[in-house]
Amino acid sequence: MEKPNIVYSSKINKIRSFALILLFAGMIVMYGGILTKSTPWLMYIFFGLGVLLILFSTLVYFFIGLLSVRAVPVECPSCGKQTKMLGIVDACMYCKQPLTLEKSLEGKEFDEKYNSPEFRRKLKEMKKNQQNQE
Numbered sequence: 001m002e003k004p005n006i007v008y009s010s011k012i013n014k015i016r017s018f019a020l021i022l023l024f025a026g027m028i029v030m031y032g033g034i035l036t037k038s039t040p041w042l043m044y045i046f047f048g049l050g051v052l053l054i055l056f057s058t059l060v061y062f063f064i065g066l067l068s069v070r071a072v073p074v075e076c077p078s079c080g081k082q083t084k085m086l087g088i089v090d091a092c093m094y095c096k097q098p099l100t101l102e103k104s105l106e107g108k109e110f111d112e113k114y115n116s117p118e119f120r121r122k123l124k125e126m127k128k129n130q131q132n133q134e
């Protein structure tokens with residue numbers, strides 16, 4: 001059986017492409033407004049929707065800015081570039097190399113589930129137990 005070849009993209013890149021899609025969608029919807037200008041109410045709906053989408057995309061860009069501040073800058077071991085990580089596991093923004101901040105996860109297969117709060121809690125407990133044993 002063939003293994004699915006999933007390329008993990010960096011979370012920041014993912015959100016950024018989402019914001020870009022929103023921006024384009026907003027412009028397309030507004031263009032729809034120009035096409036329907038013979039029907040004023042339809043035109044207003046299109047324009048209103050377009051403005052909303054563009055505003056939302058601006059919000060998402062703002063959100064990326066906030067996230068970038070919280071992200072951990074690391075040097076990618078694979079391409080040597082400075083990249084930013086969100087959460088325990090993330091991918092390099094440039095070469096898509098999966099990266100982890102957690103030593104115990106090194107070498108393990110990349111899995112988004114490691115970023116869930118549930119897993120974080122488990123990890124914390126694991127560390128606590130280890131400290132108690134020492």
Ligand SMILES: [Zn+2]
Nearest residue numbers: 076079092095
């Ligand atoms: Zn890289």
